[in-house]
Amino acid sequence: xxxxxxxxxxxxxxxxxxxxxxxxxxxxxxxxxxxxxxxxxxxxxxxxxxxxxxxxxxxxxxxxxxxxxxxxxxxxxxxxxxxxxxxxxxxxxxxxxxxxxxxxxxxxxxxxxxxxxxxxxxxxxxxxxxxxxxxxxxxxxxxxxxxxxxxxxxxxxxxxxxxxxxxxxxxxxxxxxxxxxxxxxxxxxxxxxxxxxxxxxxxxxxxxxxxxxxxxxxxxxxxxxxxxxxxxxxxxxxxxxxxxxxxxxxxxxxxxxxxxxxxxxxxxxxxxxxxxxxxxxxxxxxxxxxxxxxxxxxxxxxxxxxxxxxxx
Amino acid sequence: xxxxxxxxxxxxxxxxxxxxxxxxxxxxxxxxxxxxxxxxxxxxxxxxxxxxxxxxxxxxxxxxxxxxxxxxxxxxxxxxxxxxxxxxxxxxxxxxxxxxxxxxxxxxxxxxxxxxxxxxxxxxxxxxxxxxxxxxxxxxxxxxxxxxxxxxxxxxxxxxxxxxxxxxxxxxxxxxxxxxxxxxxxxxxxxxxxxxxxxxxxxxxxxxxxxxxxxxxxxxxxxxxxxxxxxxxxxxxxxxxxxxxxxxxxxxxxxxxxxxxxxxxxxxxxxxxxxxxxxxxxxxxxxxxxxxxxxxxxxxxxxx
Numbered sequence: 001x002x003x004x005x006x007x008x009x010x011x012x013x014x015x016x017x018x019x020x021x022x023x024x025x026x027x028x029x030x031x032x033x034x035x036x037x038x039x040x041x042x043x044x045x046x047x048x049x050x051x052x053x054x055x056x057x058x059x060x061x062x063x064x065x066x067x068x069x070x071x072x073x074x075x076x077x078x079x080x081x082x083x084x085x086x087x088x089x090x091x092x093x094x095x096x097x098x099x100x101x102x103x104x105x106x107x108x109x110x111x112x113x114x115x116x117x118x119x120x121x122x123x124x125x126x127x128x129x130x131x132x133x134x135x136x137x138x139x140x141x142x143x144x145x146x147x148x149x150x151x152x153x154x155x156x157x158x159x160x161x162x163x164x165x166x167x168x169x170x171x172x173x174x175x176x177x178x179x180x181x182x183x184x185x186x187x188x189x190x191x192x193x194x195x196x197x198x199x200x201x202x203x204x205x206x207x208x209x210x211x212x213x214x215x216x217x218x219x220x221x222x223x224x225x226x227x228x229x230x231x232x233x234x235x236x237x238x239x240x241x242x243x244x245x246x247x248x249x250x251x252x253x254x255x256x257x258x259x260x261x262x263x264x265x266x267x268x269x270x271x272x273x274x275x276x277x278x279x280x281x282x283x284x285x286x287x288x289x290x291x292x293x294x295x296x297x298x299x300x301x302x303x304x305x306x307x308x309x310x311x312x
Numbered sequence: 313x314x315x316x317x318x319x320x321x322x323x324x325x326x327x328x329x330x331x332x333x334x335x336x337x338x339x340x341x342x343x344x345x346x347x348x349x350x351x352x353x354x355x356x357x358x359x360x361x362x363x364x365x366x367x368x369x370x371x372x373x374x375x376x377x378x379x380x381x382x383x384x385x386x387x388x389x390x391x392x393x394x395x396x397x398x399x400x401x402x403x404x405x406x407x408x409x410x411x412x413x414x415x416x417x418x419x420x421x422x423x424x425x426x427x428x429x430x431x432x433x434x435x436x437x438x439x440x441x442x443x444x445x446x447x448x449x450x451x452x453x454x455x456x457x458x459x460x461x462x463x464x465x466x467x468x469x470x471x472x473x474x475x476x477x478x479x480x481x482x483x484x485x486x487x488x489x490x491x492x493x494x495x496x497x498x499x500x501x502x503x504x505x506x507x508x509x510x511x512x513x514x515x516x517x518x519x520x521x522x523x524x525x526x527x528x529x530x531x532x533x534x535x536x537x538x539x540x541x542x543x544x545x546x547x548x549x550x551x552x553x554x555x556x557x558x559x560x561x562x563x564x565x566x567x568x569x570x571x572x573x574x575x576x577x578x579x580x581x582x583x584x585x586x587x588x589x590x591x592x593x594x595x596x597x598x599x600x601x602x603x604x605x606x607x608x609x610x611x612x613x614x615x616x
Contacts, residue, residue: 034424037419037422038424038425040419041416041419041420041424041426044434045429045430045433045434048433048434048436048437048493048494049436051437051448051449051452051490052448054448054452055447055451058451066457067456070456070457070458070461070462071451071458071459072462073462113340113347116340116344117340117341117344120337120341124337130610132345134609135348135353136344136348137609138602139348139353141547141601141602141605142356143547143550143570143595143598144553145551145570145574145591145594146355146356146591146594146595147351147352147355147356147359148355148573148577148591149355149362149573149577149584149587149591150354150355150358150359150362150588151351151355152577152578153369153584154355179347179351184351186344186348214330214333214336215329215332215333215336215337216332216333219336219340240439243441244439244440244441244443244444246441246442246443246553246554246557246558247554247574250557250574251577262441262443263443265443265444265558266558276451276454280451283444283448286441286443286444287439287440287444290439291436293439294435294436294439295432298432301439302435302498302502305495305498305499305502306498306502306503
């Protein structure tokens, strides 16, 4: 049905804009059941959307108003004051930059390492490749809390020079968060990319080998360009995941100024009093980048998830 | 040399790499493997080791045998409620959210109009951080200003959805399911697309009705997706943390094993040995599922 998004999951290398043909199924048979089906789907969709709309709505209204009339009431004042407040008083822009400092290198490093491991596992016919694949995949499935304690201890014990970390340790530095993000997410990406690379024709690689291409050329010049759809999909997905992450920064960063935006959201909550409308504005600000990324790159996003599930 | 490598590349077996190749492989394979071993598997083993000690993070490490586990099971009040909540989480995602996601996928796969809109909407919550889900839940379920109480109209005797320890876990599960359903839906939707339509036609020719076709023919062919969805469901249930932490730091009815681990290490107590024991309980449960999954994968790999 909706062309492109799921189709790309199957035949990802097709970079051409999806043809406008309605896929199989189409809209034949208009049974009376259809109406009920639409009613059901519409109800569920609205129910799914409602909390988000509510958050936006609440963020536009002053606290006094919702305190008196509740969130489920007609608006009297609507303004962007809370957004201003979130940005100016709470420094959301600073935290947003922090998130990018973690997520951007995190995604790039993850994709780079994962793609090479996947290449080695799926293309170099190495002994132990399968075991390597299993080690990485299983590592990604471990609950984070299992590894959090020893990591915390290790990070506090590793000293870094001041120019790398103003806390002088790996603990309370971006290095720690990025390293853990990469180590953890490489597992997922290796799994997906290895499956994807297996679907690529071997002939191109063999031809390159005949021409005397080394491992690096085979990987960087020949295999990676063919993986662009998969990399785009994973990049989108990984960015969202790293941006959304909450736990790593919470545990490995103690300086409030270094927190990424998701963890910093708690700062909008007062010690004794919480202005939920401000919190709603903060939530909308935090959610906006991922929602935008999703809406714009939806096709990639969904392909990223389904590439892992339905093997090429 | 190029010719020989080309021929050998076809079948498995040791292949000669140039020294430059070996350097590239060594570095680019070495770094991620090292990262994975030192930051994932090493700490996993360390957690297991530390769980048998009474370490507080500073002093000497004392071996205490299974004391931590004994305390955990018999003398640590939050443990059983937390374990129960994790199980509830698993059951709710597994028996409510996952089937619901599957249902939505099946309905959307019928080729309804506006399916793109439905998909995007249903999937939207998945891109949100779980912490955000926790905050939004407070807007809906807050006792005094929440929308739900306003809709029900019980302003005289408002229900404290998030504060009542008998009730709040269900509310949180609903929020978690909100996010999980879309995830499952999209995975199944992709799986359903790949089902050979001739299978369905053959089943219809044999006189199977729609329901029989789905459960007897379509669902079994979705086995790989079923496995993935199962693993994701279990892992999500065991990892659950952000939502409850955003709501009330996982107290007062919202205890989870993951919260207990975090509390024990970053709290003032810094009971690292004890926290590790809780983590190992989590690990043991999840390893069961991870191993099952890997065995499945391995079988698929062999068939390839």
